[in-house]
Amino acid sequence: MRIIRTILAICSIVAFGAFIISEVIQLGSRDTTKPQITAETDTIKVTSEYTREELMEGIRAWDEKEGDLTAQVVFSSPSRFIEKGVCNVTYAVFDSSDQSASLTRKIKFADYHSPQFTLSQPLVFVEGEGNSQEVMSRLGAQDVLDGSRKDWIVQKESDVNYQFPGTYSITFEVENSYGDSVSESLPVHVVSADSQQMSIALSTGIVYITVGQEIDPKTYITGVTGAGGENIDMDKVSISSGVNPNVPGCYEVHYQVKDDQGSQGETWLTVIVEDGGED
Structure with missing residues (x-):
């Protein structure tokens, strides 16, 4: 038994020595310099x-x-x-x-600007036919970093009565994932059926420009349809612009058309003038 204990003790000493040698070698080769x-x-x-x-x-x-x-x-x-x-x-x-x-x-x-609202068509409704769902179906929001932010639009205030003709407004807010939020009060027009016998189609319902930038309202007209469904010369449309390109704010351009039989049509383009003074 004494011989066995002696052999085990020697083996333990050898193993421990090998462990110490291994640790010393690893310590010597270890990378202690940080990048x-x-x-x-x-x-x-x-x-x-x-x-x-x-x-x-x-x-x-x-x-x-x-x-x-x-x-x-x-x-x-x-x-x-x-x-x-x-x-x-x-x-x-x-x-x-x-x-x-x-x-x-x-x-x-360098090219950043806050999110902007979009409108597939103007917020113009015949009395008794408009509703908030229809407004939201036309409304969107785009951000240069996030892309579409439509699902993040929140309605804050509204005074619209879709049953009676008039000019109203709805305030919307949207925020991007970087924490930049914008709020805009967009005009809504409820009109009589008599004023919509003819149709003026626009390429968009809203346009953004920076201070000092001019726009040509006529370029947004894509077509005019008469009371009988016939195409009408776009030059027949009269345009009245309330846009002041030198002052930031929300403005409108009013489009109207009439024919010799007394039929008429009208619509509005919303124009947002933004401060372009950022570096």
């Missing part, structure tokens, strides 16, 4: 259709043992806005020992 990331600038400008190459502009990553790691850099999706049109993006890189480095810088979207 680094640098950026040439703290802020870069990109477009809303940015590419990986654009976001990587000026970024460099390296490790003392492994060399250039720039191609292995990954980055987060842009954060919510820290100011309008400006986000944070975080870059990270790992070496083969799973040691990491990170860096955060600002990304400014």
Whole structure:
């Protein structure tokens, strides 16, 4: 038994010695240097259709043992806005020992503007025929970063009575995923059936322009239909514009047409003038 105990003790000592030697060897070969990331600038400008190459502009990553790691850099999706049109993006890189480095810088979207409402056709209804569902079917919202935001539109206020002719308004609000929200009070017209015997079709129900930008209301007419369904010369349409392109706000263009038999038609184009002074 004494011999067996002696042999076991020797084996234990040898195993422990081998373990110590192994740990010393691993410690000597272990990578203790962490990678680094640098950026040439703290802020870069990109477009809303940015590419990986654009976001990587000026970024460099390296490790003392492994060399250039720039191609292995990954980055987060842009954060919510820290100011309008400006986000944070975080870059990270790992070496083969799973040691990491990170860096955060600002990304400014040079072509950014707030979400805008869209209208497939004007908010004009014959008395007794309009309703809120029909309004929502015509209304949409687009964002340069998120695309369609129709499902995020919220109705805030409305004074519309679809049973009586008049000019009313509905206030809508929409927000994009970056935290930028806009609110707009859009005009709604309820008209008598007599004023809709003829039809004026427009390519859109709403147009956005920036301060100082002129529009030609006639270019939005796509067709005019007479009381009998016949095509009417678009030059027969009279146009009255209340748009002041020098002052931000919500305006309208009024289109009217009449024939020799007394039939008539009318519609309105909503024009939103936005402040274009952002850098």
